[in-house]
Amino acid sequence: MKNTIAYRIYDFLKQFPPFQFMAKRDLLEICELAQVQYLDKDQILFKRDAPYNTHFYIVHQGAIKLSRPSHQGIKTVDICDEGDLLGLRVTKEDSYRTTAIANEETIIYALPMEAFATLTKENKAVSNYLITSFASNIKDPYTLENSGQLLSEYDPERSQNIYGVSKARFTEKVIQSSQDISIQEAASKMKKYQISCLVISENNIPIGILTNRDLRNVIASGEFTATTLVKEVMVTPVICASPDINVTQTQLILLTHGISHLVITKDGTPQTTIVGILSKHDIVVSFANSPIGLLKEIKRATRTKHLRQAWSKTMLLLKRYLDQNLPLSQILKIFGELKDALIHQTMQLSLRKMETTPPVTFAWLALGSQGRKEQLLYTDQDNALIYANSDTENPEQVKQYFLKLANRMNKRLHKIGYDYCPADMMASNPLYCLSLSEWEAQFSTWITTPTPENILLSGIFFDYTFMYGDQTLVKGLTDHISEKLAHQKVVLRHMAKHALKNLPPISFFRQFIVESNGEHKDFFDIKHRAIAPLSDAARVLALGQGILHTKNTSERFTALAAIDAPNRELFENCSYAFRALLKFRTKRGMAQNDSGRFINLEALTKAEKLKLKRCFKPLRDVQEVLRVRYQTQNI
Amino acid sequence: MKWPWQHTKEYPPFWEQYESAFAKAEQKPLAETRFIALDTETTGLDIKKDRILSIGAIAIKGDTITVSDNLELYVEQDHYDPKSTPIHGILKKGAYDKISAIEAIQRTLHFIGTDIIIGHHIGFDIAVINKMLQRHHLGKLKNKTLDTGTLYKRLQHPVNRMNMQQGYSLDQLSEALKIPLYDRHTASGDAMITAIAFIKICKRLAQNDTLKLKELFT
Structure with a gap:
C-alpha cells in the first residue's frame, strides 16, 4: 500500500548522512517503521543513565540540546538540529551518556534501532560515518580542523578532475602560402605574422x-640559398588530425612523430581542407596548470589583453586548487605571488605609456581585502597611491602626473576583470593619490577624530599593503601610524565598537540569520555576518598590540596568539575559522560565479552547514574579548 | 410490536461490528487516547454531488505519530470534476491502486474504530463520508470529532478571536504553528499536518495545567 508519509520521511532522511548511503528500498522500509514525535520546549527526550530506547532519533525541525554533568555543573555537549542523529547506540554502553532536552519546539523522527542495525550491517559507508561522527561529536566545537577532515573523508561527491580528455583548442587562423615562393619570402612571412x-x-x-x-x-645544411623554393624543402607528408582531437591524443601524435605542429583538417586526413593548426604551445597553454608557467606568462605580457587571459587562467588554476582541497594558506601564498606579478606588469605597461618618467618615487598600495591578501576572486579594485614629498614649486603638476598614472592603472585593472570601486576608493581619486606627508596628515585625522565615517574608512585604509614602487614610503607611513596610535588609544575603542556591530548568528543554533529582505532574501551573507566581523576584530586587536607588519586577518590572529598567552587558543581558532570561512566563500563564489558573498543555505550539504556553524564560536568569543578589553558599552 | 414506518434495516456485519464497539468503548486518559487525524480529497465541494477520491488518516497517541498506523486509500469514482484536479492532483484514471467505495468504507471503519476523529474543517469530511455511507445504505459515523480550526481559535486571546477570519485555512494554520508542509493537498499529507497541529495545540492548551480529554470538547 502506498504510504505518502513514509515517502516524505524518506525524502527528508535521504539528504543526510548516513541515510544517503542506504539503498532506497532499505531506507523506505525504515521510514515505514518510523514514528513522528513532537516535543515542546524543554521537554525531555531521554535522560542520561537511562537505558537506551528501542528507537533512535533524527531531528526534523527544531533543535535538541545534549548535555551531561561536568565539574562546572551541567555542560552542553552539542545542539542537534535538522538532520542530526541522536540517541543511537554505537558502542557497547547500555545507557544514554547524555540528557536530551528540546531546545525549542521540535519534531523528531524516531527510527527503530534494531531494524536499522539489521539493514545497515553490511553497509560500510554507513558504519564508517557512524564511527567517525560518533568520534567527532564528542569533541569540542573548537576541534574544527579535525572534524573537517573526518567529514571530508566520507564526502561521496568528491570527484577527481580528469585531465587530458578535454578537447584540444587550436588556432583557426592559419597562415598559408603556396609552394612556389622562396624560402626567404616564407621566412619573412613567418616573421611578419610572428608564427613558428x-x-x-x-x-x-x-x-x-x-x-x-x-x-x-x-x-x-648550406645546400640551399635564399631563393630556394619552398616546395624543395617543405616537410611532407603533413600530419593531420580532425577538429575533435583531445589533448592527450595530440600529445601522443606530436611525440610519436617528433613534431611540434599538427594541421587540423576537416576529416583529419591531408585530403580535406584546413580548418586550423595546433602547436605544442597550444597544448601547454591548455594545461596551463603550473603557477610558474602563469607567472612567466604574466611577466612576458606586453598588452593588457594578455594579462587578462593569463589572469583568467589563474582563476582556473585557483578553482582546481580549491577542488583539490589544498590548504588555503598555501593557495593564498601562490596567488599573492601571482597577484604581485600582475600588478607589477600592469604598472610596467602603464608607465610605458606615460610621456615622462615619474618626477618623484611612488608606491602603489592595495587596500581592504586585497591589502589583507584575502581576495582570491575578482572583486572591486581598492587601491591608493603614495608619492614622495618634493620641494618642487608646482606640487600640483606632480599630483597630476600620478593621477594620470593611476587612471591608466585603474583602467587596465578594470580590463583584466577587476571592477571599479563603487565608492571610488581608487588611486585615480584625487583624495587617495597623495604625497607621504599628505597621507600622514590624513591618517592623523582618522586617528584623532573617530567619527563613524572615519571608522568605516579606517577599516579599508588601515589594511594597506605595498604592491609596487618605493617601499620606504610605505614604511614611513607605517611608522607614523604606529607612533600616532601609541598616543591615541581612543580610536581603537571606536573601532572595537564598530567591529561588534555585526554579531554572529551564534544565538541561532538551529538557523542561520538570513537576509530578511532585498534581492538576497533568505540568503546567508557570509561576508557581513562572519568574515567581516572576524577581520574587524583582528584589525583592532592587532593595531592595539602594535602589530603592523601584517594585514592578513589569519596572520594577525597568529601573531596575536604568539604574544597573548591567555587567549592563545582562541586566537588560533579564529585564525583557522577565518581561513575556513574564506575558503568556503571562495568555493561558493567559484560555483555561483559571483563574489560568493550570499549563500543559499538550502544548497549546502549537512556537513558544510555544520562546518560553517562551528566557525561562529570563536567569532563570538573574540568579540567578547573586544568588549571587555575596550569597554565598548561605555561609548 | 413494530410500526410499519419503524422498519429496521438489515446492516452488513462490518457495520454492526463498528456500531456495537461504541457501547464497549471506555475512556482513557488523554495521553493514552488514540486519535485519528483524517482528511479527504473530493471531486469538489458540493456535499450532495461530489465524491471522495482519497482518504488519508493517521493515528496519534500522546506526542507520537506512528507512521505505520496510517490509512491511505484511493477510491474509484465515476463522478469526476476536472476543475478540482489542479488542487488535489488525482486524475480519474491515475496510476493508483484504487479500491471500490464499499471496500474503502470497510477499511476506514476498521481503521478509525471508536476513536476520536480530528480534522481541519472536519465537518465537511464527515459530511462527505456520511453521504458515501448513505449511498451504501449505512448509518452515519458515530465517532466524536474535533476540529483543529476551532481548537486553534481557543489559543487566541478573546480580543483577537473576533478578528479572526471565519475560514482559517490549513495553510494559514501550518504557518502560524510553524508546521513543515508535507504533501499539501494529498489526503495523507493534510492528515499529517492536521495531526502535528493537533499535538501542538494540545501542548499549548495544556501550558499551565494538565489538559483533560473532555476539556477539548468544551
Whole structure:
C-alpha cells in the first residue's frame, strides 16, 4: 500500500548522512517503521543513565540540546538540529551518556534501532560515518580542523578532475602560402605574422609544412640559398588530425612523430581542407596548470589583453586548487605571488605609456581585502597611491602626473576583470593619490577624530599593503601610524565598537540569520555576518598590540596568539575559522560565479552547514574579548 | 410490536461490528487516547454531488505519530470534476491502486474504530463520508470529532478571536504553528499536518495545567 508519509520521511532522511548511503528500498522500509514525535520546549527526550530506547532519533525541525554533568555543573555537549542523529547506540554502553532536552519546539523522527542495525550491517559507508561522527561529536566545537577532515573523508561527491580528455583548442587562423615562393619570402612571412610554422597549401588542402626548425636546418645544411623554393624543402607528408582531437591524443601524435605542429583538417586526413593548426604551445597553454608557467606568462605580457587571459587562467588554476582541497594558506601564498606579478606588469605597461618618467618615487598600495591578501576572486579594485614629498614649486603638476598614472592603472585593472570601486576608493581619486606627508596628515585625522565615517574608512585604509614602487614610503607611513596610535588609544575603542556591530548568528543554533529582505532574501551573507566581523576584530586587536607588519586577518590572529598567552587558543581558532570561512566563500563564489558573498543555505550539504556553524564560536568569543578589553558599552 | 414506518434495516456485519464497539468503548486518559487525524480529497465541494477520491488518516497517541498506523486509500469514482484536479492532483484514471467505495468504507471503519476523529474543517469530511455511507445504505459515523480550526481559535486571546477570519485555512494554520508542509493537498499529507497541529495545540492548551480529554470538547 502506498504510504505518502513514509515517502516524505524518506525524502527528508535521504539528504543526510548516513541515510544517503542506504539503498532506497532499505531506507523506505525504515521510514515505514518510523514514528513522528513532537516535543515542546524543554521537554525531555531521554535522560542520561537511562537505558537506551528501542528507537533512535533524527531531528526534523527544531533543535535538541545534549548535555551531561561536568565539574562546572551541567555542560552542553552539542545542539542537534535538522538532520542530526541522536540517541543511537554505537558502542557497547547500555545507557544514554547524555540528557536530551528540546531546545525549542521540535519534531523528531524516531527510527527503530534494531531494524536499522539489521539493514545497515553490511553497509560500510554507513558504519564508517557512524564511527567517525560518533568520534567527532564528542569533541569540542573548537576541534574544527579535525572534524573537517573526518567529514571530508566520507564526502561521496568528491570527484577527481580528469585531465587530458578535454578537447584540444587550436588556432583557426592559419597562415598559408603556396609552394612556389622562396624560402626567404616564407621566412619573412613567418616573421611578419610572428608564427613558428607556415602551412603550405593548394586550394586550402595541406601539401606541406615549414617550421622554424625546418628553416634552420635548411640554412645550416648550406645546400640551399635564399631563393630556394619552398616546395624543395617543405616537410611532407603533413600530419593531420580532425577538429575533435583531445589533448592527450595530440600529445601522443606530436611525440610519436617528433613534431611540434599538427594541421587540423576537416576529416583529419591531408585530403580535406584546413580548418586550423595546433602547436605544442597550444597544448601547454591548455594545461596551463603550473603557477610558474602563469607567472612567466604574466611577466612576458606586453598588452593588457594578455594579462587578462593569463589572469583568467589563474582563476582556473585557483578553482582546481580549491577542488583539490589544498590548504588555503598555501593557495593564498601562490596567488599573492601571482597577484604581485600582475600588478607589477600592469604598472610596467602603464608607465610605458606615460610621456615622462615619474618626477618623484611612488608606491602603489592595495587596500581592504586585497591589502589583507584575502581576495582570491575578482572583486572591486581598492587601491591608493603614495608619492614622495618634493620641494618642487608646482606640487600640483606632480599630483597630476600620478593621477594620470593611476587612471591608466585603474583602467587596465578594470580590463583584466577587476571592477571599479563603487565608492571610488581608487588611486585615480584625487583624495587617495597623495604625497607621504599628505597621507600622514590624513591618517592623523582618522586617528584623532573617530567619527563613524572615519571608522568605516579606517577599516579599508588601515589594511594597506605595498604592491609596487618605493617601499620606504610605505614604511614611513607605517611608522607614523604606529607612533600616532601609541598616543591615541581612543580610536581603537571606536573601532572595537564598530567591529561588534555585526554579531554572529551564534544565538541561532538551529538557523542561520538570513537576509530578511532585498534581492538576497533568505540568503546567508557570509561576508557581513562572519568574515567581516572576524577581520574587524583582528584589525583592532592587532593595531592595539602594535602589530603592523601584517594585514592578513589569519596572520594577525597568529601573531596575536604568539604574544597573548591567555587567549592563545582562541586566537588560533579564529585564525583557522577565518581561513575556513574564506575558503568556503571562495568555493561558493567559484560555483555561483559571483563574489560568493550570499549563500543559499538550502544548497549546502549537512556537513558544510555544520562546518560553517562551528566557525561562529570563536567569532563570538573574540568579540567578547573586544568588549571587555575596550569597554565598548561605555561609548 | 413494530410500526410499519419503524422498519429496521438489515446492516452488513462490518457495520454492526463498528456500531456495537461504541457501547464497549471506555475512556482513557488523554495521553493514552488514540486519535485519528483524517482528511479527504473530493471531486469538489458540493456535499450532495461530489465524491471522495482519497482518504488519508493517521493515528496519534500522546506526542507520537506512528507512521505505520496510517490509512491511505484511493477510491474509484465515476463522478469526476476536472476543475478540482489542479488542487488535489488525482486524475480519474491515475496510476493508483484504487479500491471500490464499499471496500474503502470497510477499511476506514476498521481503521478509525471508536476513536476520536480530528480534522481541519472536519465537518465537511464527515459530511462527505456520511453521504458515501448513505449511498451504501449505512448509518452515519458515530465517532466524536474535533476540529483543529476551532481548537486553534481557543489559543487566541478573546480580543483577537473576533478578528479572526471565519475560514482559517490549513495553510494559514501550518504557518502560524510553524508546521513543515508535507504533501499539501494529498489526503495523507493534510492528515499529517492536521495531526502535528493537533499535538501542538494540545501542548499549548495544556501550558499551565494538565489538559483533560473532555476539556477539548468544551
